[in-house]
Amino acid sequence: MTKEKIKVVLDGKERELPVIESTIGNPSIDIRKLGKYNYFTYDPGFTSTSACTSKITYVDGNKGELLYRGYPIEQLAEKCDYLDVSYLLMHGELPDQAQKTVYLKSIASHSLLHDQLNNIFGGFRRDAHPMAVMVGVVGSMSAFYFDNMDINDPNHRQISAQRLIAKIPTIAAWSYTYNLGLPFVYPKNEYDFGTNFLHMLFSRPYKDYEPNPIISKAFEKILILHADHEQNASTSTVRLVGSTGANPYACIAAGIASLWGPAHGGANEATLRMLTEIKDESRIKQYINRAKDKDDEFRLMGFGHRVYRNQDPRAIIMKETCHEVLDELGLNDDPIFKLAMKLEKIALEDEYFIEKKLYPNVDFYSGIVMRAIGIPFSMFTAVFALARTAGWVAHWNEMMMSDESKIGRPRQVYKGKTKRDIK
Ligand code: SDX
Numbered sequence: 001m002t003k004e005k006i007k008v009v010l011d012g013k014e015r016e017l018p019v020i021e022s023t024i025g026n027p028s029i030d031i032r033k034l035g036k037y038n039y040f041t042y043d044p045g046f047t048s049t050s051a052c053t054s055k056i057t058y059v060d061g062n063k064g065e066l067l068y069r070g071y072p073i074e075q076l077a078e079k080c081d082y083l084d085v086s087y088l089l090m091h092g093e094l095p096d097q098a099q100k101t102v103y104l105k106s107i108a109s110h111s112l113l114h115d116q117l118n119n120i121f122g123g124f125r126r127d128a129h130p131m132a133v134m135v136g137v138v139g140s141m142s143a144f145y146f147d148n149m150d151i152n153d154p155n156h157r158q159i160s161a162q163r164l165i166a167k168i169p170t171i172a173a174w175s176y177t178y179n180l181g182l183p184f185v186y187p188k189n190e191y192d193f194g195t196n197f198l199h200m201l202f203s204r205p206y207k208d209y210e211p212n213p214i215i216s217k218a219f220e221k222i223l224i225l226h227a228d229h230e231q232n233a234s235t236s237t238v239r240l241v242g243s244t245g246a247n248p249y250a251c252i253a254a255g256i257a258s259l260w261g262p263a264h265g266g267a268n269e270a271t272l273r274m275l276t277e278i279k280d281e282s283r284i285k286q287y288i289n290r291a292k293d294k295d296d297e298f299r300l301m302g303f304g305h306r307v308y309r310n311q312d313p314r315a316i317i318m319k320e321t322c323h324e325v326l327d328e329l330g331l332n333d334d335p336i337f338k339l340a341m342k343l344e345k346i347a348l349e350d351e352y353f354i355e356k357k358l359y360p361n362v363d364f365y366s367g368i369v370m371r372a373i374g375i376p377f378s379m380f381t382a383v384f385a386l387a388r389t390a391g392w393v394a395h396w397n398e399m400m401m402s403d404e405s406k407i408g409r410p411r412q413v414y415k416g417k418t419k420r421d422i423k
Helices: 073-079 082-091 097-109 117-121 130-143 154-180 193-202 213-225 233-242 248-259 267-278 281-292 313-328 335-348 351-355 362-373 377-401
Strands: 005-010 013-020 057-060 065-068
Touching (some): 065 082, 065 313, 073 213, 082 213, 130 154, 154 193, 193 213, 213 313, 213 362, 213 377, 233 248, 233 377, 267 335, 267 362, 313 362, 335 362, 362 377
Antiparallel strands (some): 057 065
16 A cells, blocks of 8 residues: 655655555656745656556556556457557447447548648658658648537547548558559558558559458557557657647647657667668677667667566567568568567677666567568558557547646756846
């Protein structure tokens, strides 16, 4: 049983600070009164700071456990599809048959884009990175879908959330086909969510993409594993932008921009580029040594995590999925996959990684699966973004419903000049 409050001595005076209980995991010290005692706390990167209360996702870094609304990620990846999970994240329960039918119908009806949105793609260079296109096109959605944008109306929030979940796969797929100079492929709503995306990515006017049930199931798993992860950098970005009252499309565009960084969602693309650069098992050691060298900027992409001090449960599932997909496609001897497994083995036996508790994260194997499916490196983070949209809109909605939410405005430790006059 944790304490209900703690005592601190500030400037010789004993002060009491309440402790906020959690259902599972660390309690938090409520420091909101500290400003009154003329103190702030200092925590760059928010390593030990709870920015909000949430009921959506729980990550236990020590156990290597991930729960969406209390359900273990292993069970969701095995027994559900992505739309079940997106419904669960938003509404708190898995949909029953009737709810799923209504939800599916709504997502299908929102999967197309306003025809004038297509023109925005044309404003980009053909070689623009798909993430740059996604940030721009998603941000411009508020110029087209302002009919349901009263952020204080729960129904409007639900429509905006479903529009984003339904349209972002189309935007992501079109950002790639635009890159190739190919015509946009429209969604076919008889396909499940993941297969529909692969159809829009790979179908051509002369040949339709042929769905493969093993690949479709693997891709749905990738989407489920990436759907949410509590207060990660991009979700915190969505919450911070949302706290100003910005419209949902602006919030999600900001989340996409934040996810793009190689330290975050861009790590899947960076991992594949790193493996391609390492090329041969004989070169692994030199890259491991670079990762350990404090004076070298290089980090082992796909390794380490702010929260996990044990195996990332998603990486374990992703590695199994890797085997399934490579098996199905007859790519078991894929040199990149073999290199990745060898790199993982060497790193996990290295004192530096053991001591710092650095394990492969979700991004270490996801790129190998996507590459095997035929998804180009430049689209890996776009896939992460379309999957994470479910988590982003759920957190945005939860924040908008919370009576605790305030505009996000951190303080600072000022280290600049004291007041002075211009001579
Ligand atoms: C995601 O937050 C989330 O939940 C994110 C995510 C999600 O689903 O939203 O899980 C998705 O972003 C996964 C992470 C993908 N990023 C990468 O794979 C990039 C490589 N990883 C590192 O950049 C790093 O591990 C981070 C960015 C992920 C975490 O950075 P932290 O929190 O600063 O790492 P840390 O404090 O745990 O590091 C402890 C030590 C440090 O050394 P010291 O200062 O103690 O000497 O380990 C070192 C770090 O320098 N370290 C690494 C390393 N990761 C951490 N050293 C070499 N290679 C690495 N990959």
